[in-house]
Amino acid sequence: AQSVTQPDARVTVSEGASLQLRCKYSYFGTPYLFWYVQYPRQGLQLLLKYYPGDPVVQGVNGFEAEFSKSNSSFHLRKASVHWSDWAVYFCAVSMGSNYQLIWGSGTKLIIKP
């Protein structure tokens, strides 16, 4: 069965430092992968998406993610975090347009001043 694992429930990073949030998926096929962000008291917003092709995808606000088939991973990165990045980040996977998104449990990003 498909699954998504975000192994870190919480990550703390200093403002201006680089960031990596981890996402591992389990699926025996070609996955479609997503990162969403949820700011306090808001719904989820799409950060970036991976459709089969270039393994590195760019998103909004300087975020990028890299798909690795060999590692079954889709980690999210940012070169320099800002306090406004304080939020919960969700990774999700889908098998295709007739299938739903399978969600990870989320990683809370905390920014230290």
Add this chain to the structure above:
Amino acid sequence: DAGVTQTPRHEVAEKGQTIILKCEPVSGHNDLFWYRQTKIQGLELLSYFRSKSLMEDGGAFKDRFKAEMLNSSFSTLKIQPTEPKDSAVYLCASSSGGALEQYFGPGTRLTVL
């Protein structure tokens, strides 16, 4: 274009009451999702409609939860009767046919006393 709209933003109910949450999807989207979000369980799919047809009714949520799409631009989620364990944020999302990414509303925070 307007995004996904959800009303009310907050709801307080007494145990045993019936409550109805409302959602208007993005105009032109024909897939609509209802999710429940809690800290313990994360995101749980309650219902999924495609072109107003119910595709997924959320299994464990069937007995007291009922989602309907009254027309292509309006959906409701009824919880009857409410229980304290239903306290959560209820998120509505929509997507266009064939696309995988979902667009979320701001959610309704339900508190059941």
